[in-house]
Amino acid sequence: MVEALAQAEEVIAVCADTAAWALPEHELIAALDTAHRVEQRLAAVKLDLIRELDGRGIARAHGASSTTVWLRERLHLTVTAARRLVDLAVTLDTGNPAVRQALLDATITVEQARVIADAAATVSTTAGTEIADKAIGVLVDWAGQFDPTLLRRMATRILDHVAPEVADATAEAALRAEEARAVRDRHVTISSQSDGRLRLSGVLDVEAAALLRAALDPLTAPSGPDDTRTAGQRRHDGLADVCRLALRTSDLPEHGGDPTQIVITTDYDALTRQLRAGTLDTGLQLTPGAVRRLACDAAIIPAVLNSAGQPLDVGRQRRLITGPLRRALVLRDRGCAFPSCDRPPRWCDAHHIQHWADGGSTSIANAVLLCAHHHRLLHHSDWTVRLTNDGHPEFVPPAWLDPQQLPRRNHYHRRT
Known part of the structure; x- marks a missing residue:
């Protein structure tokens, strides 16, 4: 054939x-x-x-x-x-x-x-x-x-x-x-564009469509006679408001041990003096004004980075990788680190490279972000993962898949 x-x-x-x-x-x-x-x-x-x-x-x-x-x-x-x-x-x-x-x-x-x-x-x-x-x-x-x-x-x-x-x-x-x-x-597709915006498309079933309309309709009416937004722009702003309202509640599920959150990295001086942009955990950037606006309703957590911009080990000696250590891991991996996987940080678990039961430490030098599927794959296959000299994870495939066993990296999260 x-x-x-x-x-x-x-x-x-x-x-x-x-x-x-x-x-x-x-x-x-x-x-x-x-x-x-x-x-x-x-x-x-x-x-x-x-x-x-x-x-x-x-x-x-x-x-x-x-x-x-x-x-x-x-x-x-x-x-x-x-x-x-x-x-x-x-x-x-x-x-x-x-x-x-x-x-x-x-x-x-x-x-x-x-x-x-x-x-x-x-x-x-x-x-x-x-x-x-x-x-x-x-x-x-x-x-x-x-x-x-x-x-x-x-x-x-x-x-x-x-x-x-x-x-x-x-x-x-x-x-x-x-x-x-x-x-x-039913499906919703979220496509990232090069400038950080997202394109939404999809088909909702009747129930989900009714819920979306019930949530959006009160938020999409013109705010007054001087409101020059188009109907599409009002729906956009209404959807953003729905997300903000959801994030302010305590009803959303946790992700990897942390409450639902947006992670932005910026210098303290840049934040206070509006000098530079901030970086989301997806690798995209926000303007200084946007960072300050989000910081008005956010917890500001200090982190120590080395000269190459890599987060240092926060030294948490605990079984679960949560809190500051997980945030450092998100800053490094930006999502599932397995080659070609596009799963974002919120869908990922923190995996001990050397298993905790085998004496592995709970530290950034012994951890990698993996989605649920690839986390299972690492535990139940001949794939292996290790950190390289530059502090990033790479994966070695089994010999039956690649006789040369050339190490592979995930470049998806670093396209920007």
Whole structure:
């Protein structure tokens, strides 16, 4: 298969080098149709490969927490896109060979395949596999006329066409299935931009949407006739207010032994005299004014750093890595230190490099931040971690994964 795909890649490269402007209209349209068919057939092959990778557990063998996370890193996808690929690959493999074949034949698109597979699963549950097969046939035919949005809308009433005698009885089940899909597809994506801002996107289920609206609506009304903010800006400010209100309560769960908090590092003189910016635990910077504003409602904790800016051992001789020692660890690692992991500090545990039970000290020289998955991995695999001469952790993979066992570092948290 690899050789055949490599040959296809070479042919596509030749097509890419061909000037589209020189094609007559009929050839231009024919080329577009052919490229579209090839794209769908390649998508079917890609889904087969993903399903096989997932079935073998290759992602976990390589240290990833799931196939979704592994695909995100390997193919540079968003988490949402990777998860949708894995879900569709499993769905087509486990009960929809006709949908898979239609995709291979390029008579449907990937998005249409997802719609048809969802509808078939609902019909199969409520009316049986025989009627589900009929539904697939009808929907595949309709896919030649309707886009995925219209196709999904029509799929909700597919039983009216293939089994009207049971359509009414299964309408309620279809609604329950739609609710289940809404729960499955719920997500919020937070994407960091180069200047420190965040881009939010996602889909909320009905309950979460109602809660968000109930929390935001009182905070998004114009503050007066002189309020020049747009509706989007008011929603932004309202969301920030919700977060501030939540942080002021004592109801939020603790993270690694500390209450929920924002950690900002700045020089004392810079803080009092507004000389320089402050640094968040994510590595991003805030203006002096923003630091002083946040400091009005914050605990100011002194820390001693060496000439290279590395936090020194705070000397806490205790079993748990909490308080000042954890804050020093956050300043150093900025998040899960395992290679390529993007988990932030609040999602991480402090791991003793030399186990406490083996005489390891509770100090910054014997600790590393790890997310729950990679913390378990370090305890139950041949991966090892050590601190280098510059005071940062590096990880040595097992020989079966890398015969040379070249040390690896996490560069994700230091991109800025």
